[in-house]
Amino acid sequence: MKQPSERNAFMTTNAARRRTNLNKKRRVILFAVIFILITLFATRPTEANYESWLAKKHGIECVYSPTDGRVCSKEDEALDWRSRAMTHAFFHTAVRDRYSTESGHEIEIKAVGFLKLVFDRTESQAI
Structure with a gap:
């Protein structure tokens, strides 16, 4: 059985990993939205x-x-x-x-x- 300090370290590492994955997802979504807006702006009819x-x-x-x-x-x-x-x-x-x-x-x-x-x-x- 894991000691309390090992369990806290595991939970902290796991939470940090989830935060990092969430930040990567947010960054990808943000770049996708910016790309779509730039594309719409660049293809506006003249x-x-x-x-x-x-x-x-x-x-x-x-x-x-x-x-x-x-x-x-x-x-x-x-x-x-x-x-x-x-x-x-x-x-x-x-x-x-x-x-x-x-x-x-x-x-x-x-x-x-x-x-x-x-x-x-x-x-x-x-x-």
Whole structure:
């Protein structure tokens, strides 16, 4: 049978080993969370990603002209660009674009993006 001093030494060593294992687990979890956050931040969509998505999804293409400003068109119809609100949060980008057609229709595009992907949040509109 173990002496009390041996038992205390064993329990102390065992408790220290458990604490060390717990600290290693916490460190691994912390590094994993930091890695995920850095990845989300680094893969946040840019304005160029949004412009490309806008052309593919809605057929709206815009070019910048020094004399005319932003010139946009959709299926050979000129659009009057009204405004753009682009919010860059830590790991995502939110965009709201407003256009008007020559016939007077208003077009509002809402989108949110993360991981270099852009997702449409626009309600259905009859144009």
